[in-house]
Amino acid sequence: MTNISRRKLITTGLAATAGIGGLAVAARMARRYGLVPPDHCGVYGPGETMNYGVQRLLTRHSLAREFPRSMISKAPFANAVAPPNDLFKRLETNGFADWRLSVDGMVARPGSFSLSDLKSMPMRSQITEVVCEEGWSYVAEWIGTPLSEVLNEVGVLPRARYVAYVSTEKYMWDSLDLDEAHHPQTLLTWGMNDGDLPVGFGGPLRMRVPRQLGYKSVKYITHLTVTDSMKGFGKGLGSVNPEFGYAWYAGI
Amino acid sequence: MNKETRRHSAVVRVTHWITVIAFFALLITGIEIVISHPRFYWGETGNVNMQPLFSLHIPSSRDTVPTGYGYVMPDQNGWSRALHFQAAWVLVLTGLVYGISSLVNGHFRKDIVPARGERTGRAYWEVIAKYLRRAPLDEAEALRYNAVQRAAYLVVIFVLFPLVIWTGLALSPAFDAAFPLAVNALGGRQSARTLHFFVSGFLVIFLVVHVTMVYFSGFRSRMRAMITGRAVLPPEVQ
Numbered sequence: 001m002t003n004i005s006r007r008k009l010i011t012t013g014l015a016a017t018a019g020i021g022g023l024a025v026a027a028r029m030a031r032r033y034g035l036v037p038p039d040h041c042g043v044y045g046p047g048e049t050m051n052y053g054v055q056r057l058l059t060r061h062s063l064a065r066e067f068p069r070s071m072i073s074k075a076p077f078a079n080a081v082a083p084p085n086d087l088f089k090r091l092e093t094n095g096f097a098d099w100r101l102s103v104d105g106m107v108a109r110p111g112s113f114s115l116s117d118l119k120s121m122p123m124r125s126q127i128t129e130v131v132c133e134e135g136w137s138y139v140a141e142w143i144g145t146p147l148s149e150v151l152n153e154v155g156v157l158p159r160a161r162y163v164a165y166v167s168t169e170k171y172m173w174d175s176l177d178l179d180e181a182h183h184p185q186t187l188l189t190w191g192m193n194d195g196d197l198p199v200g201f202g203g204p205l206r207m208r209v210p211r212q213l214g215y216k217s218v219k220y221i222t223h224l225t226v227t228d229s230m231k232g233f234g235k236g237l238g239s240v241n242p243e244f245g246y247a248w249y250a251g252i
Numbered sequence: 253m254n255k256e257t258r259r260h261s262a263v264v265r266v267t268h269w270i271t272v273i274a275f276f277a278l279l280i281t282g283i284e285i286v287i288s289h290p291r292f293y294w295g296e297t298g299n300v301n302m303q304p305l306f307s308l309h310i311p312s313s314r315d316t317v318p319t320g321y322g323y324v325m326p327d328q329n330g331w332s333r334a335l336h337f338q339a340a341w342v343l344v345l346t347g348l349v350y351g352i353s354s355l356v357n358g359h360f361r362k363d364i365v366p367a368r369g370e371r372t373g374r375a376y377w378e379v380i381a382k383y384l385r386r387a388p389l390d391e392a393e394a395l396r397y398n399a400v401q402r403a404a405y406l407v408v409i410f411v412l413f414p415l416v417i418w419t420g421l422a423l424s425p426a427f428d429a430a431f432p433l434a435v436n437a438l439g440g441r442q443s444a445r446t447l448h449f450f451v452s453g454f455l456v457i458f459l460v461v462h463v464t465m466v467y468f469s470g471f472r473s474r475m476r477a478m479i480t481g482r483a484v485l486p487p488e489v490q
Contacts, residue, residue, distance in 0.1 A: 044331070047338025055426045062430040067296070075301035079316065129297065129441065131425050133329060134314060135289035136299035137441055211426045245330020251426030252337060 034161065034177065038230040038238030039248040052249040056179065059251065064185050064210035067127045072193060073138035076130075078200045081169055081219060088168045088220065096204040101150070101188070105164075105226035108155030115190060115204055118145045121153070126185055128210035130217065133250070140201075142208050143191030148182045150224070159228045162238070165207055166223040174218050174239040175230055175248070176209065185210050188221065213250035215241060257395065259483035264359065267350040268478055270342060275459070277339035282452060284332035287325055288313045292449060296440030305446060340420065347413060363397060364406055370399035389469055394483050401465075404458065412455050419448035 030036050035053035039045070084092070091099050102112040125143040147163070156178070164175040180186055189208040190197050197203035202219030209216040230238040238248035260268075290308040291298070298304065300317060311321040313328065354360045369375070379400040382389075392398075397405065421427045422435040422444035438444040466474045477483040 044334035044338050047334060047341055050341050051337055055424070055430075059426045059430040062426075064425060064429045065432050065435075071296060073297050073299075073302075075299075077299040077301050077316075129425075131441065132289075132299075133333060135285070135445055136291075137297050138299055138301075139297050211429045213425065241330075245334065247334060252424040 034179075037247075037249045038162075038175075038236065039242040044247075048247050048249065051247070051252050055249070055251045056177075059211065060179055062211075064128050067129065067139050069127065069141070071139050072127060072141060076138040076140050076201070077136065078198075079132075079214075081200075084199075085168060085170070091204075092199070099204050099222070101205060101222060101224065103150065103154045103224045103226070105224075106157040106160040106228060107151075107226050108157065109153075111154050113150065113153075118150070118188060118190065118205075121145045121149045124184070124187060125191070126187070126210070128185065128208070130210075130214050132214045133246070141191075141193050142187055142189045142210075143194075143197075144187035144189035144208065146184055147176075147186045147188055147207070148184065150188060151181060151226070154226070156226055160226045161228050162226070162230055164225040164227060164230070164233055165218060165221050166225075167218050168220040168222055169218075171240055172218050172220075173234070174207075174216055174241065175227075175233070176216070180209060180211070183211065211251055215246065216250045255485045256482045257485050258481060259395065259477040260481050261357075261359070262481065263350065263353045263357075265478055265481055267346050270346045271350075274339040274343040274346065275455070277335055278343065279452070279456065281332035281336040281339070284313075284328040285336065286449065287311075288327070288329050289317055290319070291317065292446045293442035294439070294446060295442055298442040298445075340417075343413075344417060351409075364402055364409070366399050366402045366406075370402075375399045376403065383465075386468075393469065394473070394477075394485070404461075408455070408458055412451055412458065416448065416451045416455060419444045419451055423448065 030049070030053050035049070035056050037048055037052040040049045096115060099115050100112045101114075101118065102110075104110040122145070123143060124146050125141060127139060127141045129137050129139045131137045151163070160178060162175045162177055163181040164173060166173045176186065185208075187208045189202070189206045190204055192198065192201055192203075197206060202217070205221045206219045207217055207221050225233075227233070230236055234240055235243050237243060239246075241250075242248050286308070287310065290310050290312055291300070291304040292306055292308075293302060294305045307319075310319070311323060311325050312319045313325040315324045354364070366375075376399050379398045383400075418434065419438065422438055423441065428435045428441075435441055435444050438447060473484060
């Protein structure tokens, strides 16, 4: 063995050790700073973790693009939804006057809010794009109560990490990390393009998460749970979507 | 026994084959994702209520897309999206290793940038004319890239791959929130998606030409050089 190849062997060995050590440290740091998504297991776990971790580092505070009024889509497209259940139909006949958003879990003051309760809180209106994972998109004005206002109202406990949200639509539930939940553009949306939010677009109450793909913007929200772990929810992957192969984190 | 010589470094070989695997994963999953909405638009927004720039005449995996076909393909987007991004990470990290090491060890300067005497239209034409005549390759071809190869690899490494990564990242709503210029400079989200499709198409054209050229210039010896790193010297230079 020549000197050069021995030197090469030693440097390669050192580099490999440093690499493995570095990975272990990175994994610990990532967990500590909340860079690991609930669906980090499985074949595509490394990719999901990279997507989520890196985007959290790059985009934690950035705002989704907002557009001028002239760019609001003339003919927005809404995906079909499952036929409404009896509860939804009953609430609809009453103009959604009895629609309630209940909040429980790791909060100081669990509560329940009517639509008018929500509308009496500070509101926000923003013109953002709905982006579907399939590739299509449209721009609309969304008017609603920032989720952070509701979270402040109920008082999130320090150990909490996620906000789970549940729809009247069967099997539809999802969750956000607290960064996204407190983000100023994350809206409990009840208005669209200067009017009420149409049922086809998620009315009377829809989550809007403009920094993530459309499937995170679940329609017909009735329930929020604040939690420190997504383990007890469905299969523990953070959302119903990973159970069908779709990522929990939909910022990409 | 024929004399052998070193042809491709270990970094080039390993990154080449990882890129091959990642590229095929990206291509197959990219096609699957396109099938869920085989319509392309220009500008910021686009959906089935809008006039497309063009449509692919293929069935779709969504019943909301009017395709003219009476059936809907199975939805493959879940795993396709996950594998697409995972393969993209592999490709980007591999590309970084290749790019940095090639800058440091002079691979770009010595082997990829066209050699000084070969930067004329005439030099490129000579290579192309030789290809067209199907003339036997001269001995140097087994040991170094010719002018046309260098130009093609330069475009792939420094134009097409950066463009496909940029247009792909511009499709991420969170990335666009952090770097709005990434999508605005391309003319909007749907323009970025359409460009991503076309740049991927150019990469596929490169792939087809590349493999065809490998076939014609000696499939076994070229594959051997890219796998073992060694090439057999042609008799004239032994």
